[in-house]
Amino acid sequence: MTSPSTDPREVVELNFDGLIGPSHNYAGLSLGNVASAGNKGSVSRPRQAALQGLAKMRRVMGLGLPQGFFLPHERPHTSWLRTLGFSGSDTQVCADAVAADPQLFANAASASAMWTANAATVSPAADTRDGRVHLTPANLSSMTHRSLEWTETVRQLKLMFADERFFAVHDPVPARFGDEGAANFMRLARSHGDPGLEIFVFGEDRGGKYPARQALRASEAVARKHGVEEALFTAQSAEAIEAGAFHNDVVAVANGRVLFAHERAFEYRAELFDEVRRLFPEVEIIEVPDSEVSLEDAIASYLFNSQLLSLPDGSQHLVLPTECRDTPSVKAWLGSNIGGNGPIHGASFLDVRESMRNGGGPACLRLRVAAGAEARAAIDTRFLLDDEKADTLERLIEEYWPDSVSPGDLAAPDFWEACWAARRALLAQLGF
Numbered sequence: 394m395t396s397p398s399t400d401p402r403e404v405v406e407l408n409f410d411g412l413i414g415p416s417h418n419y420a421g422l423s424l425g426n427v428a429s430a431g432n433k434g435s436v437s438r439p440r441q442a443a444l445q446g447l448a449k450m451r452r453v454m455g456l457g458l459p460q461g462f463f464l465p466h467e468r469p470h471t472s473w474l475r476t477l478g479f480s481g482s483d484t485q486v487c488a489d490a491v492a493a494d495p496q497l498f499a500n501a502a503s504a505s506a507m508w509t510a511n512a513a514t515v516s517p518a519a520d521t522r523d524g525r526v527h528l529t530p531a532n533l534s535s536m537t538h539r540s541l542e543w544t545e546t547v548r549q550l551k552l553m554f555a556d557e558r559f560f561a562v563h564d565p566v567p568a569r570f571g572d573e574g575a576a577n578f579m580r581l582a583r584s585h586g587d588p589g590l591e592i593f594v595f596g597e598d599r600g601g602k603y604p605a606r607q608a609l610r611a612s613e614a615v616a617r618k619h620g621v622e623e624a625l626f627t628a629q630s631a632e633a634i635e636a637g638a639f640h641n642d643v644v645a646v647a648n649g650r651v652l653f654a655h656e657r658a659f660e661y662r663a664e665l666f667d668e669v670r671r672l673f674p675e676v677e678i679i680e681v682p683d684s685e686v687s688l689e690d691a692i693a694s695y696l697f698n699s700q701l702l703s704l705p706d707g708s709q710h711l712v713l714p715t716e717c718r719d720t721p722s723v724k725a726w727l728g729s730n731i732g733g734n735g736p737i738h739g740a741s742f743l744d745v746r747e748s749m750r751n752g753g754g755p756a757c758l759r760l761r762v763a764a765g766a767e768a769r770a771a772i773d774t775r776f777l778l779d780d781e782k783a784d785t786l787e788r789l790i791e792e793y794w795p796d797s798v799s800p801g802d803l804a805a806p807d808f809w810e811a812c813w814a815a816r817r818a819l820l821a822q823l824g825f
């Protein structure tokens with residue numbers, strides 16, 4: 394139900410990307426995420442990572458869309474380590490934690506808050522009973538390093554979306570029910586401002602080798618809290634999870650009338666598509682058959698972890714990771730299916746390799762928030778990006794972000810200091 398003051402045509406989607414933090418590293422913390430596991434122990438490049446992320450934000454702004462960002466969280470996370478019994482100065486806390494339990498410490502040093510598709514689930518105003526945008530931060534309880542994020546995420550969400558006339562920021566769902574946010578959420582609608590069909594995708598635990606990270610009860614709770622009028626709940630396919638699709642957004646993405654998915658993405662594919670067609674007859678389902686792009690190629694290239702964007706001219710554009718161009722089956726599929734008379738009119742490639750190597754593609758790096766003109770004007774402008782601010786951020790990253798981090802560096806006081814100093818400089822620069 395759209396609130397009377399909101400004209401659907403003035404509702405625009407903002408992407409809030411996670412600014413990649415200075416501690417970005419490859420600790421192999423995410424069971425079931427094949428890139429994270431495969432790159433465990435390699436040398437990371439935080440500066441390059443953050444610049445790649447910023448270049449993506451500039452690309453999306455260049456397509457004519459507004460862009461926002463989340464701040465990196467403070468890492469190493471000493472206040473978390475203190476709850477585990479470490480004490481003394483921040484440096485002492487880190488030194489003792491590294492000595493006692495290096496694996497535990499690695500969790501406290503992760504820059505994983507960069508993947509803001511997991512920051513929250515967002516229901517646009519047109520879908521909710523009270524006509525406000527509803528946001529529920531994800532508890533991310535299935536992975537230790539990610540379970541540390543929500544407290545700081547709530548803080549930032551409450552600053553960004555403080556105006557309760559337009560926004561409602563909820564508490565996370567209890568940790569017993571794993572919630573991974575918008576990465577397991579899709580929305581179909583005529584436009585961002587029209588009432589939509591919200592699709593929540595959960596994982597069914599079948600005792601496989603990898604965990605199902607999104608619980609059905611968490612998805613249901615989020616839909617209830619948001620007062621969503623029309624919602625569907627469907628299971629991720631067990632074989633997709635076992636192949637490394639730890640979140641639904643690794644194998645499917647939706648925008649406007651388009652649902653773009655791999656043939657093996659959903660456990661109950663036929664039933665889901667029937668239901669979707671019944672509830673939203675205008676849907677255009679673009680399904681990529683396994684015979685053309687295998688599940689393995691889809692997961693290695695992150696074809697479906699692209700940003701499917703509605704451009705100001707009404708067309709749909711796909712922002713893909715460069716890995717898609719380097720994967721022959723994906724390249725071939727794109728060559729014959731994008732443009733022409735299809736519903737996806739254009740595509741471009743982007744290098745976010747540093748994030749990709751931890752299993753995060755273009756879509757993982759952003760949280761979508763559709764909002765009308767008045768609501769957008771109420772967002773805390775410190776979290777919004779323009780060219781000038783992007784230049785400032787770029788200079789800051791060049792100056793403060795470490796060039797490289799090897800596994801041994803995680804134990805080095807210089808590295809911790811550099812991370813804290815970088816974040817302090819960022820916050821001061823942006824007026825926090």
Ligand SMILES: NCCC[C@H](NC(=O)CCC(=O)O)C(=O)O
Binds near residue numbers: 420421539
């Ligand atoms: N949506 C993309 C999320 C990627 C993220 N990777 C990580 O946390 C890897 C971190 C590491 O292994 O150091 C995850 O699996 O949740």
